[in-house]
Amino acid sequence: MLETVQVIKDSFPYLLEGAGVTAIAVVGAMLFGFVIGIQIAVAQVYGAAWLRRAVGLYVWFFRGVPILVLLFLFYFGLFSFLGINLSALASVVLVLGMTSGAYQSQIYRGAIQSLPTGQLKAARALGMSDSRAILSIILPQALRLSLPGFSNEYSILLKDSALAFVLGTSEIMARTHFVASRTYQHLPLYLMAALLYYLLTWLGVKGLRYLEEKVRIPGYSYHQG
Amino acid sequence: MTSVETRPVLRVERICKKLGGKQILNEVSFELRKGELKVLIGPSGGGKSTLLQCINFLIPPDSGRIWLKDQEIHIHRKRDLYAYRQKVGMIFQDFNLFDHLNALENVAIALRKVKKMAKREALERALQELNRVGIGDKAALYPAQLSGGQKQRVSIARALAMDPEVMLLDEPTSALDPELIGEVLTVIRNLAQDGMTMILATHQIGFIRGLADEILFMQEGQIIEQGIPLDLLTAGKSSRTQSFCSKLHELSGEQEL
Ligand SMILES: Nc1ncnc2c1ncn2[C@@H]1O[C@H](COP(=O)(O)OP(=O)(O)O)[C@@H](O)[C@H]1O
Ligand SMILES: [Mg+2]
Numbered sequence: 001m002l003e004t005v006q007v008i009k010d011s012f013p014y015l016l017e018g019a020g021v022t023a024i025a026v027v028g029a030m031l032f033g034f035v036i037g038i039q040i041a042v043a044q045v046y047g048a049a050w051l052r053r054a055v056g057l058y059v060w061f062f063r064g065v066p067i068l069v070l071l072f073l074f075y076f077g078l079f080s081f082l083g084i085n086l087s088a089l090a091s092v093v094l095v096l097g098m099t100s101g102a103y104q105s106q107i108y109r110g111a112i113q114s115l116p117t118g119q120l121k122a123a124r125a126l127g128m129s130d131s132r133a134i135l136s137i138i139l140p141q142a143l144r145l146s147l148p149g150f151s152n153e154y155s156i157l158l159k160d161s162a163l164a165f166v167l168g169t170s171e172i173m174a175r176t177h178f179v180a181s182r183t184y185q186h187l188p189l190y191l192m193a194a195l196l197y198y199l200l201t202w203l204g205v206k207g208l209r210y211l212e213e214k215v216r217i218p219g220y221s222y223h224q225g
Numbered sequence: 226m227t228s229v230e231t232r233p234v235l236r237v238e239r240i241c242k243k244l245g246g247k248q249i250l251n252e253v254s255f256e257l258r259k260g261e262l263k264v265l266i267g268p269s270g271g272g273k274s275t276l277l278q279c280i281n282f283l284i285p286p287d288s289g290r291i292w293l294k295d296q297e298i299h300i301h302r303k304r305d306l307y308a309y310r311q312k313v314g315m316i317f318q319d320f321n322l323f324d325h326l327n328a329l330e331n332v333a334i335a336l337r338k339v340k341k342m343a344k345r346e347a348l349e350r351a352l353q354e355l356n357r358v359g360i361g362d363k364a365a366l367y368p369a370q371l372s373g374g375q376k377q378r379v380s381i382a383r384a385l386a387m388d389p390e391v392m393l394l395d396e397p398t399s400a401l402d403p404e405l406i407g408e409v410l411t412v413i414r415n416l417a418q419d420g421m422t423m424i425l426a427t428h429q430i431g432f433i434r435g436l437a438d439e440i441l442f443m444q445e446g447q448i449i450e451q452g453i454p455l456d457l458l459t460a461g462k463s464s465r466t467q468s469f470c471s472k473l474h475e476l477s478g479e480q481e482l
Contacts, residue, residue, distance in 0.1 A: 125283060
């Protein structure tokens with residue numbers, strides 16, 4: 001019992017640091033996925049047929065292949081094949097980001113398509129180019145509508161990030177695994193890991209919820225349209 | 226109401242449009258001279274909205290030609306097209322205000338992003354236009370906080386801010402509750418009296434009677450009758466327009482304005 005308390009006390013700062021690494025990986029991947037997802041969504045709604053098909057393939061690929069396979073495929077396969085020397089953490093951000101981009105794109109696409117077509121018409125009628133209309137009129141509205149889906153994607157990606165431990169990234173899961181295999185205190189250590197994931201989920205979801213309230217359009221009811 | 230200049234501001238020649246295998250517009254032509262107000266009237270589904278949206282290429286016509294003053298507009302010359310659209314104000318039946326912007330920003334956004342005005346200058350101009358349509362005090366409200374009549378007035382202010390040479394109005398009062406129609410018609414009447422060149426699709430017969438320079442009666446994609454209101458609307462005359470309007474009158478019991 002004493003030993004258990006000691007292990008928890010000793011490893012807590014170490015695991016907490018891991019939570020920092022997890023946070024960096026997930027926030028990085030969400031942002032990277034955001035940039036990819038927006039562009040795919042716009043291409044899928046407004047792009048030419050060949051472009052729609054091309055980004056469609058991308059989405060199918062990253063939705064269709066398990067993240068574990070993707071991590072190995074890119075880190076041990078593609079990056080070394082191309083002679084790119086990336087750290088495990090950077091590889092995780094890239095792979096999770098590309099995967100999340102595929103999922104996020106579908107959130108944004110749905111939001112864009114749910115806007116009344118009159119919004120784009122009115123923007124065009126004022127002399128806006130399509131790209132200007134998308135930037136100034138369509139996306140500001142679509143992104144607001146996407147926030148609940150984005151928050152959901154965050155909580156999923158956070159948990160997927162535990163897979164990064166197979167590349168030896170020093171995030172929560174890898175550190176917990178490392179300490180547990182030496183101390184044999186599996187139960188308390190993995191409970192602590194679970195708690196850290198829960199806290200990160202809570203922080204992210206609450207933060208995004210706050211943002212949602214903050215950018216809410218006055219008088220606009222999402223239920224009544 | 227009589228035109229000083231003889232050269233038309235807007236010239237539309239033999240516009241055709243097919244949608245879903247059906248001929249929606251069939252060789253529609255008309256001209257607008259400076260300060261003229263022409264009214265499009267006719268049964269629902271006759272092609273009025275399609276025509277108005279073909280004029281500024283929101284719907285690309287299959288064939289036909291369009292000139293603003295002396296310049297012919299080609300849809301593939303994007304720069305010219307965007308410049309042309311700035312000069313052609315469009316008012317939609319269901320307003321199409323930008324939902325994420327308040328009234329002031331709705332009017333200012335194109336000034337800033339299209340005309341590249343400085344923010345302060347754009348907001349000042351926007352407020353001026355809101356005042357012109359009588360809702361300067363609603364500048365900070367969002368579309369969801371405005372009544373239909375107020376929304377339509379914001380959309381008129383938004384179009385006016387671009388200094389249009391012509392305005393296209395597609396049934397601007399059709400989506401409004403009866404008690405809100407008057408405030409929008411008043412704005413349109415003031416525009417007409419200030420010499421704005423306009424084409425207006427409407428069913429407000431009483432309103433256009435004393436105001437329109439010409440009525441274009443449109444049915445099945447064609448202008449089948451045109452003339453001054455006195456000729457087409459006077460009871461007893463056996464025009465298609467007259468019989469259509471008396472039917473409207475019976476159905477809605479519209480009060481004359
Ligand atoms: N995208 C479309 N595809 C097929 N038919 C259409 C489309 N848009 C409009 N129409 C048809 O075109 C006709 C003219 O419509 P519209 O221009 O809206 O008439 P109006 O404004 O005079 O009521 C209608 O019969 C309508 O059903
Ligand atoms: Mg119509």
